[in-house]
Each structure stands twice: as structure tokens, then as C-alpha cells.
Amino acid sequence: MSHQSGQSETAITLIKQALNISPNQLNYLHNLANILKESGQFEEVVQVYRQVIQLQPGSAETYNNLGVSLHKLNQFQSAAQAYYDAIELNSEYDQAYSNLAATLIKLKQLDKAIDACLKAIEISADNFTVYCNLGNIYKEQGKFEEAIKSYQQALSIQPNIAEVHSNLGDVFKESNRLDEAIQAYQRAIDIHPNIAQVYSNMGSILYEKLVELGSGSDFHTLGVASLMEPSYLRESIQHYQQAIKIDPDCSAEIYNNLGVVLGRERELDQSAQAYQTALRINPEHAEAHYNLGTLLLLQGNFGNGWAHYEWRWKCSKFPSRKPNFLQPTWNGSNLNGKSILVWTEQGVGDQTMFASMFHSLLQMDVRIIVECPKRLISLFNRSFPISCIPKNNSASQRLLDPAIDYQSSIGSLAQWLLPDEESFPKGPSYLKACADKTGELRDEYQRLAMGKLLIGISWKSVNKDIGKPKSTSLIEWKDLLSQKDCFFINLQYGDV
Numbered sequence: 001m002s003h004q005s006g007q008s009e010t011a012i013t014l015i016k017q018a019l020n021i022s023p024n025q026l027n028y029l030h031n032l033a034n035i036l037k038e039s040g041q042f043e044e045v046v047q048v049y050r051q052v053i054q055l056q057p058g059s060a061e062t063y064n065n066l067g068v069s070l071h072k073l074n075q076f077q078s079a080a081q082a083y084y085d086a087i088e089l090n091s092e093y094d095q096a097y098s099n100l101a102a103t104l105i106k107l108k109q110l111d112k113a114i115d116a117c118l119k120a121i122e123i124s125a126d127n128f129t130v131y132c133n134l135g136n137i138y139k140e141q142g143k144f145e146e147a148i149k150s151y152q153q154a155l156s157i158q159p160n161i162a163e164v165h166s167n168l169g170d171v172f173k174e175s176n177r178l179d180e181a182i183q184a185y186q187r188a189i190d191i192h193p194n195i196a197q198v199y200s201n202m203g204s205i206l207y208e209k210l211v212e213l214g215s216g217s218d219f220h221t222l223g224v225a226s227l228m229e230p231s232y233l234r235e236s237i238q239h240y241q242q243a244i245k246i247d248p249d250c251s252a253e254i255y256n257n258l259g260v261v262l263g264r265e266r267e268l269d270q271s272a273q274a275y276q277t278a279l280r281i282n283p284e285h286a287e288a289h290y291n292l293g294t295l296l297l298l299q300g301n302f303g304n305g306w307a308h309y310e311w312r313w314k315c316s317k318f319p320s321r322k323p324n325f326l327q328p329t330w331n332g333s334n335l336n337g338k339s340i341l342v343w344t345e346q347g348v349g350d351q352t353m354f355a356s357m358f359h360s361l362l363q364m365d366v367r368i369i370v371e372c373p374k375r376l377i378s379l380f381n382r383s384f385p386i387s388c389i390p391k392n393n394s395a396s397q398r399l400l401d402p403a404i405d406y407q408s409s410i411g412s413l414a415q416w417l418l419p420d421e422e423s424f425p426k427g428p429s430y431l432k433a434c435a436d437k438t439g440e441l442r443d444e445y446q447r448l449a450m451g452k453l454l455i456g457i458s459w460k461s462v463n464k465d466i467g468k469p470k471s472t473s474l475i476e477w478k479d480l481l482s483q484k485d486c487f488f489i490n491l492q493y494g495d496v
Helices: 008-021 026-038 042-055 060-072 076-089 094-106 110-123 128-141 144-157 162-174 178-191 196-215 217-222 224-246 252-264 268-281 286-298 302-314 348-362 374-383 411-417 435-449 474-481
Strands: 339-343 367-372 387-390 406-409 453-457 486-490
Touching: 026 042, 042 060, 060 076, 060 094, 076 094, 094 110, 094 128, 110 128, 128 144, 128 162, 144 162, 162 178, 162 196, 178 196, 196 224, 196 252, 224 252, 252 268, 252 286, 268 286, 286 302, 302 411, 339 348, 348 367, 348 374, 348 411, 367 374, 374 387, 406 411, 435 453, 435 486, 474 486
Parallel strands: 339 367, 339 406, 367 387, 453 486
Antiparallel strands: none
16 A cells, blocks of 8 residues: 555555564565565665575566566666576577567677577567567667668557657668658657657758758759758757757757857857857867868958867768878977978878968978878979978878977968968969979860860869768850860869
């Protein structure tokens, strides 16, 4: 009666008093375990079930219940053993196999977890939890088709579970089946409209859909991308904002993603605010620092922009990695009479852009050694009084010379050399083409052009993250390319 009226502690006390009189009463012990579980006192629950096992060692159900309690205490190895003991007593105990699978997932023993799931399904084909666990395992293993089938099977048993629809959306997203991912996330929202993470996932997938539309030449041809872009942007923003409305203290990642989409919508001040909020939640969020840095640079706030831009090295998707050079990193100190190793980063376009700072660096009377791709060595040597060493997979011994005073990535020079707009180099082109090759190419193209005006064109970036705003389609150049007195030269390289 005490338990039924909500007085759990009183009920626990009374049962313990009864057990002092009759310590081997199994009914008392099971009742005590149930009340302790409801109170979250799992350490005591474990003790009670171990006592029950001593009195009744042949109960598979007790071993299973012991495993559940040990799992709650994060004692996964002991929990797994309890489930194995239950299965040894009853090889057709589907719930024990199901619970074992969940624990093996925690132990990262995924293949064994799959075996446990399949055995549970063999015993009972309509076990919703098992199909969910199986989907989670396949998802973690990157077996997306198997994960999709498992989640869909789970939903055929219980169709109104928002979490499973959301997980299904995640796997569709990983499989680049974006339309199906949108449908799955929307179904999750329809079922449970107050889960912030699902709105965030929807915001992310809508943005990816925008990128997908923009990368297809067919959409450019039809003019569809430009029509649909504002819609996808607005919907993406709205879903991120709804996630934040539900949980204002949500993850920094959601605010960072909102900042990205607001930036794409050219709402730069709001974008900056989103990044700053992300950093208040998590001051170590590298992507938010990097994104804020690029935004501040775009706005001309170079001092703060370059500082945040330095976080690029900690971003998971940043295309370059820091080499382990021996020299200390240059901190902006006087370089007169010193030497500095500058190593390139990112793509060729970034490397040639940042090379504009070599002139400012040379004004300090410093010896510059540049590690760069082999194809840039002749260009840099023609353009600057510097020494160049080809970039290889392993650092050249010449770069490990302790006599070199400092080292720096080429992009990191900017925080010291370009603190404001006035510090940017002004004047003629800083890169010098090879006169002989230029002459040969000009003569060849003029011969082919037969007196027409020579025009070089570049129209596409292959960068999947930022390439769309920098790209166009040749279809859109149709009228210009049809000019009879012009000769157009493809300046692209690689597969376009």
C-alpha cells in the first residue's frame, strides 16, 4: 500500500524489515528490486538480484534483470555476462538477446551485437527494439542500405516513433538520398514537434539540398536553381531558428550551422551573432571560429578576422594539416637579419593569393625559404628573391635545419602583415609569367584565332562546400560564346 500511494522510501523500509525476519522470501526480494528500480537506486537493485540468484540460480529472467541494472550503471562488461548467463539458461529468450545487443553496442563489439539482434529476430520477428538497435549498428558501420531496411522494419511495427524516423533521415542523408531524408525528418516533426535536434537536422538537409540543386547543370539550364535557392535558404533558416526556440541552450553546432545559412542569405550581422552565440556555448568550437573569421574578413574587420581564421587548423574538414617543423612559429616579431620557412596550405589559388605578402615580408630584410608544390616553384622563383623547396609527403631535411629562425604557414602571415586595409599591397602584379612560354602560347592561340580577340574563361569551382557561389554554367554563357569575332580559351584545369 505504501508503494501504491507513492511512498517509495517507506515501502522500501517496510520490505527490508520483512526481509530481516524472512530473508529468503523471493516475493519480497522481487518487490524490493522493482521499487528500487523505480527510484533509480540501481546499485542496490544489483545487490538484490544477486541475492535472488543465490536463492534461485536457474532463473533466466533474474539474470536478464540483473543485466539491465548493470547496464544502467554503465557496467557493460558485467551486464553482457549477465545476459549470456540468462541465454545459457534459456536459449530462446529473445529479450535477453535484445538487451545483450544494446550492451554490446556500448562495448563497440558490433559484429557480436548484430549476431545477438539476428538471433532475437529469429525467435521473435516483431521485436521493435531489436530492429532499432540493428539499424543503429549498421548506421555506425556505414552500412546504410542495411540500416535503412532495419529502421523501416522497426517502423512497420511501430510507425509513430519520431526518433526512428529521425535516424532514418540521418541514414538517407548519408546515402545522399536527400528527398527521402527530408520526408523522414518531416515525419519525425509531425509526430513530435518539440525535438530541437530534428529541426536542426532538417535545416541541415535543406541546405544540402540547395547545394545539390546548384551543382547540377540541368538545373542551371532550366533556371530552377535560382528560383528554388531562396526557398531552401529560408526554410533552412526557419528550421534552425525553430530548433533554437525549442532549446535556446542547444548545441553550439546548431548556432554555427544557422550562421552558415544566414551568411549565404547575405544576412551578415545576424550570421556573426549566430557564430558568437555558438562560441559563448562552446569557446572551443573550431568551425564557428573559422566561419566567424572568414565573415569578419569579408566585412573588412581584418584584425579580429585573422585571429579567428587561425582556428582553421582545428576544423575537421579543413583540407590542410600542420607539418611538424622544428622551428618556432613566427609571432610577428622583427625579422631583420633572420630567416623564415613559409609552407603553403590549401589549394593553388589560395597559395598564389597569399604569396602577395612575400613583398611585405621581404621589406624586413629576411631570408625566405618556401615549401610549395613543384608546379609553383618556377613561378615563385621568377616573382620573388626567395628559395623554394618542393613539398613532399615527408619534410625535406633542408626544412628541418635548426639554423632557420622561424616557420609559418603562408596564410598565417596575414595576421601580422595585413592587420588593416591600408596594409594590403598596392601596385602592379606581383606574379611574373614566363616570357618565353607566354610568347609561344600567344603565338599559337593567335594563329588558331585567325585575328579574333583572345578571351580566357574560367567558370567552375569543384569545391563542394563553397564552389556553387563561385561557379556558373557554360549554358549561361551561350550568347557571349557565340560572338563571331572572339576566340575563347578554357582556363580550367582538371575534370569540369
